[in-house]
Amino acid sequence: MSTIHPIVDQVTRRIRARSAASRAAYLEQVDAMAARPPGAQSMGCANVAHAFAGIPGRDRIRIVEEKAPNVAIVTAYNDVLSAHAPLAHYPEVLKDEARRLGATAQVAGGVPAMCDGVTQGAPGMELSLFSRDAIAMGAAIALSHDVFDAALMLGVCDKIVPGLLIGALHFGHLPTVFVPAGPMTSGLSNGDKAKVREQAAQGLVGRKELLAAESAAYHGEGTCTFYGTANSNQMLLEAMGLHVPGTAFINPGDDQRELLTREAMRTVLDITKNRRFAPIGHVVDERCIVNAMVALLATGGSTNHLIHWVAVARAAGITIDWDDFSDLSAVVPLLARVYPNGSADVNQFQAAGGPGYVIGQLLQAGLMHGDVLTVRGPGLKAFACIPTVQAGQLAWHEAAVSGDLSVLRPASAPFSATGGLKLLSGNLGRSVIKVSAVPEDRHVIEAPARVFDSQDDLQQAFKVGELDRDVVCVVRWQGPRANGMPELHKLTPPLAVLQGKGYQVALVTDGRMSGASGKVPAAIHVSPEACVGGPLARLCDGDLVRLDAVAGTLAVLVSEEQWQQRTAATLPPALRQANGRGFGRELFAGFRRHALSAEEGACTWINND
Template sequence: MTHPRLVEITARVHKRSEKSRAAYLANIQAMRDAGPARPHLSCGNLAHAIAACSEAEKEKMMKEGMVNIGIVSAYNDMLSAHQPYHAKLDEVKNAVINAGGVAQMAGGVPAMCDGVTQGQPGMEMSLFSREVIAMATGIAMSHNVFDGGLLFGICDKIVPGLLIGAIAFGHLPFVFVPAGPMPTGISNGEKAKVRQQFAKGEVGREELLQSESRAYHSPGTCTFYGTANSNQMMLEMMGLQLPGSSFFAPGDGVREALDVAASERIVALSEAKKGVGLAEMVTVESVINGAIGLLATGGSTNHTLHIVAIAAAAGIQLTWRDFADLSEIIPLLARVYPNGTADVNAFHEAGGTPFVIRELLAGGLLHEDVETILGRGLRPFSEMPAVVGGKLTWRLSPDQPGDEMILRKIDKPFQPTGGLAVFNGALGEAVMKVSAVKPEHRFVEAPAIVFEDQDDLLKAYKAGELERDFIAVIRFQGPKSNGMPELHKLTPSLGVLQDKGFKVALVTDGRMSGASGKVPAAIHVTPEAANGGPIARVQHGDMIRLDAENGILELLVDKEEFEKRTPSGGLQTPETFGRNLFSGMRALVGPASGGASVFAGWE
């Protein structure tokens, strides 16, 4: 039986989204009513589309009813997670042909590595790359010769961008194809320790680089539970990726079998032509399932932006208040670094996402009756794949987790509420990855030290000016100001101060990496400073109360005096290293609470 509070929250999202969802579905129906794409093409159109195909493929493409699958890939060599897609393209195309269809590389989308751009100018373009990816996906599918799509993407903004772009073609089915994580290198704890040693000056750059290279060492996704791996969890929770497929390593025999199965699945979905496409899969219920997965596993705070933006693309109006209310009933069932010591490989071995789905379904805390790539119902997504006797099969998750330090049953959670907290108060709305913060650090009341550039905080740290209790306020880091960069490089320095016994916290209208944790950080503050938010009026020495347990972010300053203050104007956003190309997006972008999207809604 579905939890009554979940029913209530879902009903209000439905009601709030009535007009926008109807407008989106009317748009999808118009495309569906137009019928299959290729019969409407002129001979010249079709000849262009198949000119580079083999003669056998051309013959197939000219047959009525033959399905053509468009592949949209985020392959590049800069992202270790996406490097395997280079070889995967031909393998998957052959698997589609063997399944009775034809496949074409429809288009490539850009894919930034936040690990490379962290703390660099490129990070100010990172969030907006989601919109670029969505538009590039739309361009790839705009050729209108496809009956379905396979989406190659894993990491931070790439999965949300691919999904938002595909939702615009929701009359067609789509299946995501993961590539898997790299094998475990050094422990995440050891990696974090060396970073803090570097921040304290105890080791040099050479030792730090050696440590980082042992952590990030081969093709595959980074193994901590950041945004990339939260993406993979979300796709399984939403029924858009094969059950249990996320965390088999590249080159694993099960991974190869899963690629074939994904190819066969998209052909079957495309051949069915039963009016079931992505629009029928991305619904209020499935979007809420994605949010529940985030809360139950302590996933990346970036998804308080991405899930909201994905929902909006499908005409669904999800809010941070919905996240907060869901968090009250969703228990934390997983501890994966930075919420614990284990990495995603250990999480997978302990039962992974299928175990989490099984437990949430048992507790009535997921919507089971949803449309998925496997048909109606989420229950099959509680099963884990394996190759037995040369054949791919799925097995029900075990009754008990493989390791109770990583995964828990629903009646014995790590904590009774979700891994994220939503704040409200005089400074506006904000979010925190509370599952990564020890209980003793979840309440901080201290004077503000205000910065308008993250590098200024690091300079103050190196100068020994932060050896005290304080709350760092870093403003003009929101989407309108400079593209909302992640401020992950601050974590080691703040962590050192916390370890010394100081009460420290961070308040910002920017983001933190999905890998960040330990130090309490109220992020995504909305309204942002560039929109005249209260954070623009904070001054050095103002007392701030951050209470993660109760979702309170208060400024302990006389209200009348505060209102009389002149807001800071911030710093001029540099236009170097390509940032000038995104000035239009900065002007158009909506608030973080609305997904920080530049796309118009469906009202």
């Protein structure tokens, strides 16, 4: 195994030093929880009877009299999410496998799971980011029954995996394995889908044609086939050693799928029955978090994880920030071209070698910590492999060669010498941009600002032709404290149309885009957000704004004296009132009030007293 790259080592040491006190406090709590007698043996008889009254008698005997391991299943199943629809039958499969192995399993609880694809551009999207913390709370409620020796987390999509992970880390004494369902098979290509969206934005096709294209793209069970937050989740879990190796991108209907699901139960029971030390609180350490960050950068993954993995790290007592991502991005090569930073979908990514190939290359290049603890044992090398079925049994082989160099390249000959994410800073605050899909001649944009208070206002201005010019579109009041920081995917088609006409166009916002801005330069997650007096609140129409992804700057080009004399606007009363009413948004007032900044993970559960 190669020597660790000096910058990766430096960033890891910096994180470890910064997190020393909080990590020590976290591990002290984890170890205290692990030292207690098992709940089923120490709690009162009425408690025990309640916990196991609903399970078959033989399972009850196993748990109570034979003291067999009992595994919690926490599921995010619903069939509104195509990626979660296959999870419907997973609990019975997992319970069956547990019985085969002399153990038991119970569905400890379900957690909410919303589809951002359904709520895009709608009021429900304002609950999306905060659903992560609601999911973490749901997972905690499920595990709080305290009659479990291990846990399996069933979930795939955007906020669900980070939420389950945050919840699991608050029960860090439990061995925990994550269980995905895989992507849907390829339908209408992501590129062709994007073209129809742009045509619809221009009025060239109607709703019937647009719906037909969307339905051909999103056509069955499994995750969406572009490399957004959901599929980035799966890549990061592989890099963290929290999956059965190679599980991420096997289609729901594939012969391997059920075998891999059963293997998840075997894996977590191997830890508990053989007393192999691998509680999730110890597995997820500083090196594990850095491995996840490196995997994200090497694959051009979702910008949402510059928020989510900050929160995940905090749940394990670890503090990371955007400077850590930026420093890693400067040395981590881009190894993958998957839509939106390429034409391939995740099925082609998997066929070319998938996570196994990427992890193997990064280990060889010294860009990942190979000496970490995983659910499969010490060392990450097992995750540089691809699963196959031989004589009805799972087997793994090394992913040594790319199956398609247009999709996956070796670290010695990458698509780019640096990662796909860039930190921007200047008098407009701190921001991030996903540059992996942006043409190089668009990495620097300087144009007059057009300031909008909502994404609907921008859409309307586009429709009436007011944006047919060089323009930096600024959409403010979109941060966590203002309205829950919705994703602004609906802005991608009109901005892409303007760019296609030859205009210099960029987006600047304190909201999210998930990397779905694609070829349009987008400075997102601007912090501090406008709602708390951030710099975007001072911008005016016509101000010259420069977004420079080469130099890493985001600035308004006015004199310092003039800028300091500006009075910051405040969230318009009508917007403030609308943000808190309808679609259940009233219930999330506390989340908005207590949310930290995007760079701090937008956490709502941190006690800063």
